[in-house]
Amino acid sequence: MSTAIEHFSRTRVENTTLQVIADSRRDLARLIHEEESVIRQYVHLGKWPHTLVHLFVFEDLQPLVSQIKNAALLSSVIAEDIDRRPMVNIYDAADPTECTVFVNRRALNDDGLWDDALALRALLAHEHAHPLSENPTVQAARDLSVEVTTESRTVKAAVGGILHLLADRLCVHAPQEIFANELVIQAGFGDVLFHLDKGVVDKAVAGVAKRASLVRGLDKQVADGKLTADQMAMLLLVGDLQAYLALALETAPFLFAECHSQAEALETALREGIWARLDPAVMPLYERFRDHYRQLKGDLDPAEVKSWAGEALAFLGEALRARSLDVRFGLVPARSRQKRSREPRSNSRTAQNDIAQHEEGSP
Secondary structure (H helix, E strand, O other), rough: OOOOOEEEEEEEEEOOEEEEEOOOOOOHHHHHHHHHHHHHHHOOOOOOOEEEEEEEOOOOOHHHHHHHHHHOOOOOOOOOHHHHEEHHHHHHHOOOOOEEEEEEEHHHHHHOOOOOHHHHHHHHHHHHHHHOOOOOOHHOOOOOOEEEEOOOOHHHHHHHHHHHHHHHHHHHOOHHHHHHHHHHHHHHHHOOOOOHHHHHHHHHHHHOOOOOHHHHHHHHHHHHOOHHHHHHHHHHHHHHHHHOOOHHHHHHHHHOOOHHHHHHHHHHHHHOHHHHHHOHHHHHHHHHHHHHHHHOOOOOOOOHHHHHHHHHHHHHHHHHOOOOOOOOEEEOOOOOOOOOHHHHHHHHHHHHHHHHHHHHHHO
């Protein structure tokens, strides 16, 4: 990541000040244009609480992960793999007059999205939908965290971290994703979201073709005595779940918003290009998660959210234990978050300033 700021701008978009800070000017105008377009559409729909938007565009977010998480506090449910996400929106749920969107240029390039204007618009619309779709269910999910336990050191070392990230995404982070994408569709961004999700599914279809090579490599390790057959099966199953189970987060919002033709197009691509090539346990588990997401309601109380998330964790645990994988999932209180007030708001700005100064090489 660059150590210098190459771009700083402040413009007025409708009733909002957009402040952009970037470590490179390369192809930045397209992203700014899409951000302005998204802001205007939300403003015209009357679904826009922000008067100030900070847009940080960096080559790599990894060095800033701890600062971003510290700035979040009462913000969105922050996934543990934040450094690998193309964008993330940090905002104060109690006072959404401003927000900060961090853009990971490298992740966008790796996913083939940086040069895709429609995909950028969909991603920006999705990130801005997070504070706009805040509801009691999302707020209750914010207070939960996933705990993964196993008595097997081999399982813990090989797949424990992967399963923790997967469970966090599918069972705790999911309500925020589902409600955000429902709002994206309702706000008129359904076509660009479908374009983005179709690209995700197409990439998954292309990626599954490489699975045969992975199987051959693991077979060789079994033949060489480096892996047991059970260990190979475990790695393949967990790899399949990690790579493809979260596709339920792409299809469920279209069903949730009753956009059945787009949902069916995505489901057809999955059915024809992916499921038959994976471990047989993956497709039924995908369907359980997809249907479970459709049962979400925005007014669930904390006990109901915990029950809903617990059911989702049970789906995952049952599928793993059916393959003799000794893994159990539980829900625990999330790390305590300081209650924000006017003072932490200034602290949030301080954190944003610290990030900018860090990039400029200031002490």
